[in-house]
Amino acid sequence: MKKVPVYAYYFPNWHVDPQNEKWHGTGWTEWNVVKHATPRFEGHDQPRIPLWGYEDESDPKVMEKKIETAMAHGIDGFIWDYYRFADGNYRERALEEGFFKAKNNEKFKIALMWCNHDPIYAHPATRLRPMDVLKNGDLSYDEFLEGMDYFIKNYFVKPNYMRIDGKIYFVIFNPIKLVNGMGGMEKAKMAFAEVRRRVAAAGLGEIMFGANIRLIEGFNENDKKVFNEFAKSLGIESAIRYNWGGNFPEGFPDVDLNQYTKNGLTTFERDSALCDFAVNPTVCNGWDSSARTVQSDIYEDVGYPFTKIVNGRDPELYEKSLLAVKEFSERDDFKGQFITLSTWNEWTEGDYLEPDTKFGYAFLEKIKKVFG
Secondary structure, X not given: OOOOOEEEEEOOOOOOOHHHHHHHOOOOOOHHHHHOOOOOOOOOOOOOOEOOOOOOOOOHHHHHHHHHHHHHOOOOEEEEEEEEEOOEEEOXXXXXXXXXXXXXXXXXXXXXXXXXXXXXXXXXXXXXXXXXXXXXXXXXXXXXXXXXXXXXXXXXXXXXXXXXXXXXXXXEOOHHHHHHHHOOHHHHHHHHHHHHHHHHHOOXXXXXXXXXXXXXXXXXXOOHHHHHHHHHHHOEEEEEOOOOOOOOOOOOOEXXXXXXXXXXXXXXXXXXHHOOOEEEOEEEXXXXXXXXXXXXXXXXXXEOOEOOEEOOOOHHHHHXXXXXXXXXXXXXXXXXXXXXXXXXXXXXXXXXXXXXXXXXXXXXXXXXXXXX
16 A cells, blocks of 8 residues: 655744844743743643744754654655745744755755745734734735745755646745735735746656645635635645644633544644545644733633634644544545645644654654654
8 A cells, every 4th residue: 555645734933033123122032931931820731842942943963853853753754834024034943954955955855835824923912912913025027926936946946846647836825915915816816826837848858736725715625615615716736734723622711622633633624525636634732822821911712823722732633533534545535636734843833844843753753653
């Protein structure tokens, strides 16, 4: 039986970035948020402490360790959260100075997901204004093509850039926002067609566009016909799910991990039934965005990141989730191309695989046991 590749999402905000320094001060990284997290109720598992320390991901030696550890535990590559706006790239040093200068990077696959959402003030957010927009993620036709030219020249040419069925694999985080920013579907269709032409002209063959299924916004999840017509119009051939968001049990702030996991596992069937094209399921291990809030504010349900908290993580339960997605991927009717793990390092959303001081390598060992 052919092995289905396993990729983990990678979130880059653990290195110094000039834009972050303007917002938060000299030398700031998101590790500052991790360090200051506090328990919000009795038994709340905070702070989370990285076993490797608060490392700089733009250091090639640090990234070499990440790559080596991921490969040793059955992970085939990273789907990388990439941030680029009308005024240029953001948080790119982790990829350009860390990953691509790591000596072992060519052994490991990489694909980009263009995170075209609006960054909000959530490091940390206050109750007063938890959703302040720091940048506008809208892209014009020309801005989109400028970004894609940069990706073609700097990333798609890499020998380890991920291909599916021989095609460059590239994800748009929020395709509805992209279409609206360009002024409508017709302009967006022209842009996608032009990207395909430019990829071919660069001698790279074809490109396959993927989309985050949670953020193909504007459709009722039951409106399968409209949903698929939208995707077909753009030429989206693949769907991913970044996490199990929106599948929380009742209660606030603390919700049950077992029920959260049961709800999350239902996304395999639901997403597959919704899409006429390839769907790639994901597995999560928790959720806790409380670290991204001002710790002295009262924690109430006022909007992200003041969200429900799936307190605690359980390696044994995670293994059951991995076995469930493996079994799903081995079915005759599986129409996915790979499995994703959410995420390698979302420390401030409580959904990460890097070792911490509480569990060590336990979650990675479960991946190795199931997929290694």
